[in-house]
Amino acid sequence: MTRQWLQGVALEARQVSAMLGAAEVLHGIELALAAGQWTSIVGPNGAGKSTLLKVLAGLLAHRGEVRLHGQPLAGLGARARARRLAWLGQGGAGEGSADDLMVYDVAMLGRLPHQRWLAAPGPADRAAVEQALRSTQAWDWRERPLGQLSGGERQRVLLARALAVEAELLLMDEPLANLDPPHQADWIALARAQVRQGRTVVSVLHELNVALAADAMVVMAGGRVLHHGRCNDPATHEALEAVFDKRIVVHRVAGQWIAIPA
Numbered sequence: 112m113t114r115q116w117l118q119g120v121a122l123e124a125r126q127v128s129a130m131l132g133a134a135e136v137l138h139g140i141e142l143a144l145a146a147g148q149w150t151s152i153v154g155p156n157g158a159g160k161s162t163l164l165k166v167l168a169g170l171l172a173h174r175g176e177v178r179l180h181g182q183p184l185a186g187l188g189a190r191a192r193a194r195r196l197a198w199l200g201q202g203g204a205g206e207g208s209a210d211d212l213m214v215y216d217v218a219m220l221g222r223l224p225h226q227r228w229l230a231a232p233g234p235a236d237r238a239a240v241e242q243a244l245r246s247t248q249a250w251d252w253r254e255r256p257l258g259q260l261s262g263g264e265r266q267r268v269l270l271a272r273a274l275a276v277e278a279e280l281l282l283m284d285e286p287l288a289n290l291d292p293p294h295q296a297d298w299i300a301l302a303r304a305q306v307r308q309g310r311t312v313v314s315v316l317h318e319l320n321v322a323l324a325a326d327a328m329v330v331m332a333g334g335r336v337l338h339h340g341r342c343n344d345p346a347t348h349e350a351l352e353a354v355f356d357k358r359i360v361v362h363r364v365a366g367q368w369i370a371i372p373a
């Protein structure tokens with residue numbers, strides 16, 4: 112499903128299906144995500160967005176194939192994959208065991224794929240962690256335990272951990288969870304900055320106005336991709352309105368596409 116506007120493909124799903132428990136929740140997904148762009152994945156609750164993102168990150172068993180720049184993802188070693196694909200999970204789920212760790216050390220976990228076994232972090236690791244923590248305004252908490260932070264503060268630390276990987280691809284599941292409006296705006300600027308540096312950003316988002324600020328949008332429902340197009344394409348707006356039962360309408364306001372209640 113390579114499209115004309117795709118300059119290069121970073122991640123590709125070929126006939127991907129996935130089971131959760133006894134249920135098939137992704138059905139024959141065919142998708143090619145543009146390299147060096149920001150793609151948002153949207154759709155109603157239960158559409159399969161998080162499941163698709165996990166499959167694309169190589170975190171969930173599936174049928175079919177995922178390719179990273181044309182190479183089968185399954186053929187990459189775990190470390191190589193972790194260096195190339197940074198992951199920010201939903202609401203920091205599964206991060207409970209990190210609660211006692213200092214914020215600085217949590218962000219340093221993002222450098223593990225770059226470090227030799229049991230080796231101390233080097234100057235490049237420390238520089239990447241400082242830059243990442245500063246970019247999410249989390250540097251001032253570096254000596255605080257993660258467990259003592261608010262939901263939004265914690266999210267910014269986990270975002271810094273993902274940025275510290277300095278991976279070519281950033282996959283983020285609801286990265287705006289718990290972020291206040293200024294930090295949501297900062298997140299958009301961050302995503303854009305990553306793209307300017309040549310990286311690829313893929314984010315599952317419920318905030319449609321933020322999702323519409325991306326370069327491209329994947330609209331999902333019922334475990335299938337219903338539409339994949341540019342965020343400024345009227346066909347994308349139609350698909351978005353349709354998947355939410357025409358309860359929203361997309362308008363151009365002050366130079367931006369926004370979704371408002373119909």
Ligand SMILES: Nc1ncnc2c1ncn2[C@@H]1O[C@H](COP(=O)(O)OP(=O)(O)OP(=O)(O)O)[C@@H](O)[C@H]1O
Nearest residue numbers: 131132133134136155156157158159160161162163
């Ligand atoms: N363990 C499980 N067993 C069976 N079905 C599951 C299991 N976990 C999730 N599901 C189902 O899989 C489907 C896809 O879930 P997924 O979390 O990918 O959706 P989503 O689009 O990310 O939803 P949301 O917007 O609510 O986060 C849902 O219908 C969900 O009920």
